[in-house]
Every structure is written in C-alpha cells, then in structure tokens.
Amino acid sequence: MSCSPVELNQKCSSLVATWRHYRGNPTFEEFVEFAVTLNSFCEFLIAKSVAGVTHAGHDLEQLALTLFGTSESHPLPEATIETLQIKVDTLQQAIAEFIATHGKPQEERRAGGANATAVVDIPKQREVWFVGHAPATWREMLSQLSYFGVRVEFQHWDAMPPVIADVPLLLLNIAGLEADSWPERVRELRKRFGSSDLIGLSVPSDFDSLQAALTAGCDHCFPEGTGMPIILAKILELNDNQEQEDYRVLVVEDSHTATRLIQRTLEENGVDSHAIDDPRFVLDAMKSYNPDLILMDMYMPTCTGVEAARVIRQHPQFLSVPIVYLSGETDVALQIDALRLGGDHFLTKPFNPVFLNAIVKSKIERYRALRRSMFHDSLTGLLNHTSSKRSLDAALANATKVDSPLSVAMIDIDHFKRVNDHYGHPIGDQVIRSLAWLLKQRLRRNDIIGRYGGEEFLVALPDTDGETAFRVLDRIRRDFSQIKHPYADNSFNSTFSSGVASFPQWKYGEDLVKEADEALYHAKRRGRNRVVVAGMERDGYLAPG
Numbered sequence: 001m002s003c004s005p006v007e008l009n010q011k012c013s014s015l016v017a018t019w020r021h022y023r024g025n026p027t028f029e030e031f032v033e034f035a036v037t038l039n040s041f042c043e044f045l046i047a048k049s050v051a052g053v054t055h056a057g058h059d060l061e062q063l064a065l066t067l068f069g070t071s072e073s074h075p076l077p078e079a080t081i082e083t084l085q086i087k088v089d090t091l092q093q094a095i096a097e098f099i100a101t102h103g104k105p106q107e108e109r110r111a112g113g114a115n116a117t118a119v120v121d122i123p124k125q126r127e128v129w130f131v132g133h134a135p136a137t138w139r140e141m142l143s144q145l146s147y148f149g150v151r152v153e154f155q156h157w158d159a160m161p162p163v164i165a166d167v168p169l170l171l172l173n174i175a176g177l178e179a180d181s182w183p184e185r186v187r188e189l190r191k192r193f194g195s196s197d198l199i200g201l202s203v204p205s206d207f208d209s210l211q212a213a214l215t216a217g218c219d220h221c222f223p224e225g226t227g228m229p230i231i232l233a234k235i236l237e238l239n240d241n242q243e244q245e246d247y248r249v250l251v252v253e254d255s256h257t258a259t260r261l262i263q264r265t266l267e268e269n270g271v272d273s274h275a276i277d278d279p280r281f282v283l284d285a286m287k288s289y290n291p292d293l294i295l296m297d298m299y300m301p302t303c304t305g306v307e308a309a310r311v312i313r314q315h316p317q318f319l320s321v322p323i324v325y326l327s328g329e330t331d332v333a334l335q336i337d338a339l340r341l342g343g344d345h346f347l348t349k350p351f352n353p354v355f356l357n358a359i360v361k362s363k364i365e366r367y368r369a370l371r372r373s374m375f376h377d378s379l380t381g382l383l384n385h386t387s388s389k390r391s392l393d394a395a396l397a398n399a400t401k402v403d404s405p406l407s408v409a410m411i412d413i414d415h416f417k418r419v420n421d422h423y424g425h426p427i428g429d430q431v432i433r434s435l436a437w438l439l440k441q442r443l444r445r446n447d448i449i450g451r452y453g454g455e456e457f458l459v460a461l462p463d464t465d466g467e468t469a470f471r472v473l474d475r476i477r478r479d480f481s482q483i484k485h486p487y488a489d490n491s492f493n494s495t496f497s498s499g500v501a502s503f504p505q506w507k508y509g510e511d512l513v514k515e516a517d518e519a520l521y522h523a524k525r526r527g528r529n530r531v532v533v534a535g536m537e538r539d540g541y542l543a544p545g
C-alpha cells in the first residue's frame, strides 16, 4: 500500500468539512463542492488501492451523484440528509479502522527498500502470500516468481498469522475448500487485508462461483485450468510499481471564471492543466505542453472552438488528441456537426464537475492506451524498434548535455530457433515474454528497454558506465538462465548473450548500437550465455556448476 495514513486522514477531514458546510448552508453550490471532493477522494482511494475503505466511499458517492439535481433540488429533504450523514459516518469509521491497523509511518515501512534511482543490481523484492492447502501443485510457478523479484510466503487457510501485515498481494487457492465455505473465508480476508489485491486461484469456472468470489472480495479471479503464464503475467503486472505520469489537460476558454472552475475541478482530481484564453495560440501550447486532452470552449471572440479544432487536426502529430467541447449549446444538430469536425465529446454548460472529471479521465485513458499500442510492442509491452531508437537518441542527447556516461546493451536469446523448433512458436513467445518481464523487474524506471527485433532486445542505462552495466546485465543473465520455462509436464532453461558499448567512448546512437552488436557477436562466438563489453578484456561467462 502506498497510501500514507496522514494523507488519508487529511483527505477525509476535508471531505467531512465540505459535508458540514453543506449541512450549515444546504445550497446547490455547497453540494457541488461536497460531491467534487467526494469524487476526488474516491479516486484517491482507488488509485492507492485502499480497497476496504473504497467500498464505503463508493457507496456514499453513488448516493451523492443521484442527488445532484439543480439549485431547486436543495436543500435536500431531512431524511435524505440523514441517510447521507449515516454513510459519511460509516466512511469515517472505516478510515479510522484502516489507519489504526495500517498506521505505521510509511517511511518506516519503506526503510531498506530499493532506491528507485540507484543502479539496480540488487533485485527489487516484493512480497506475495500464497494461501492454500496444496502449494505443491503451484510450486513451479511460485519459484519462478522469485526470479522476477517477487518473494512468496506460504500461508495455510487455517493458520494465518494473527498480525495484519502490509502484504500487497494475496493469492487465494480455492482448490480443496468446501464449496459452501470458501466465499466466507475470502470475505474474512477481504476485511483483514483491506488494501491488498486478492487473486482467486482455481475458482470453479461457472458464473455463480466467479460471481461469489468477486462479491466476496477477490479483485481478480482465475478459473480452474487457467494457464500458468496468464497468472504469472497478472501477478507481475500487479507488482509493476511504475507510476503513471500525471494526466495533462489544455483548457482553451476565454471566460476566466469558467477556466478557474475547470482547473479547480481537475486539480482536485490530480489532473494537471494549463489554460490559454486565445485559441490562436493553441498550436504553441500543444507543442510546449503536450496535453493528453483539450477542453475547448465553443464560442470565443477570435474564433470558434470548431475552427480551432479543425486547425489542430491539420497537424498529423495532434490527430488523435481528444478534444472535448464546452458549450451552453443544447442544439443536438449543432453538437453533431461540431463532433464531425474534429471533436470527441460535448459537455453542456453549466457542467457537472464530477461528470467532467469522469469524461476527461476515460478519454485520456483511451488516448494513452492508443499511444501505448503505437509505441510499444504487443507481445512484451516494451518499446518497439522505432521507439527504442528514438528514446536512445533522447537519452544520449541528455547524457551529452550533462556529461554523464550511458551504456547500451544488445541482448539476444541463444539458439532461439531451436526453442521454436523443439517446443513450438507459442512457447518461444513465452520465453521472449519472460525475458521482457525480467528486464522490466530488474531495471530502473528511467532505463530504456525495447524489443529491437524478434528475440533481440535493446537496453540503454543512463548514468551507467560499462563496468556497472556489465554487473547489472550479468546478474540478469544468470537469473534468466535459471528460469524454468514450462513445457507439457516438463520444463527447460534458456540463455541469452549480450554485448555492451558505452558513451562517451562512442558518441553517437548508431555507433553505440553497432559496437554493442559487435560485442554481442563476440559473446555468441565465445560460446553464448555471456556478456561482453566492447573495449574491455573480460566477459561474464560462468562455467556451469
């Protein structure tokens, strides 16, 4: 859990304050203030995975949203206010309980954790609990997890430790439990581990069982017979702690009051924004601010929002940035015309701030997913060939500017043709994915990891000289060679070779890739399963045994 109790407490206090303001002055404006704060609070709970409390927040939010109405709807009837008060109290109580059980200062819990910006030659360890009667059947998958930096601890359904620990992920093996008792056991764990992700394993695949598991509190379920790679992928995805960049919204609006309200709503929801009041400067703002979405007023003195959108769409790099119009216009025919001419959505003023937030976020999520599919490889999720090269050039420009080293490694899986020939293409794909996961787990956030070709990867490590790059890659090489790739009832191992070249010894991206490739060729010639650094008289081959 990355939620600090202090932050949670502060957010809860400001929510309760807005509710008290409404009770003291039950106007539409005060209710909007309460609903916006509540919405942002619920998003905070979801983002921080404060699962146990999220249910109470969601319950209150659902009711508040149905009561929005207009200025005539307020004050709300006394009975409705009482119902809301009860839900506010329930939420406050859930938060107090959560803080009481998770109240250890976050810094203390993090002490000794991996430093995100240091060169990672010590694998990041994350903890997962496996709760089940028969771990033997899962042992292979669980032992694989250790190579990806995930430490698994076994717990018996009937002998769980009494102290509530801060465990981010619990794997609940339903197999072997009585059909009528396991939902209750899941429910109990949901209560105890409010902020953890719960994954149900071996859940019967019928509708009723899956529904029971999800309702009892599982966040994800894998029906009986689900392949190990799929479960492994989900666990690694949940363990991937890469934080997302803030969403960025460009507001093009000539009314300063409307701009203030929009920016305040966005800020409340953790969305970054930049505003301009003259649409003629929109292209400059797009280039400098690089927004994920534009909120565009329909009617401005110098040009209309539709005209501005059409100009934006003439630039290929801005073709897919979502544009949401804001207008007092309720004429459906006009709205449709506006959408045809380059807009994505229409919000009618006065807009509901909670709805604005939901639209902005869902459009940005789709836009980012689209961009990911354009720049990332679909098999591994890593950067594709073109994006790897582009990212390398940017990292190299920065290394030159700040005069710091940068190492480039080319990595190629050994005898991969044999893997495909022996085990088949899908298993070959799984080996490629395993290496991608391992690289993602072991390298830093600012390292560049790309799938350069079929079974070839490019890695660029900023602030890292050849010697350090060798250590990092050689450790990954050793661990990769230990991974058992499942095949039928058996398993096999695979290895990779890597060549490394470093800046400033080579100054240009092309030269670095060429030299790293040359070093990779030497690694293959010298027997594979080794790392060779260009210009250094050493390699990392360890004789078996």
Ligand SMILES: Nc1nc2c(ncn2[C@@H]2O[C@H](COP(=O)(O)OP(=O)(O)OP(=O)(O)O)[C@@H](O)[C@H]2O)c(=O)[nH]1
Residues within 6 Å of the ligand: 412, 413, 414, 415, 416, 417, 418, 420, 424, 425, 426, 427, 428, 429, 432, 453, 454, 455, 524, 528
């Ligand atoms: N499964 C799978 N195979 C791929 C993919 N892309 C390329 N390949 C295969 O990867 C193999 C690469 O083989 P080679 O370049 O001959 O080299 P190698 O067998 O890895 O041998 P060395 O590199 O010399 O150790 C070819 O058989 C390709 O068909 C992919 O996306 N999935």
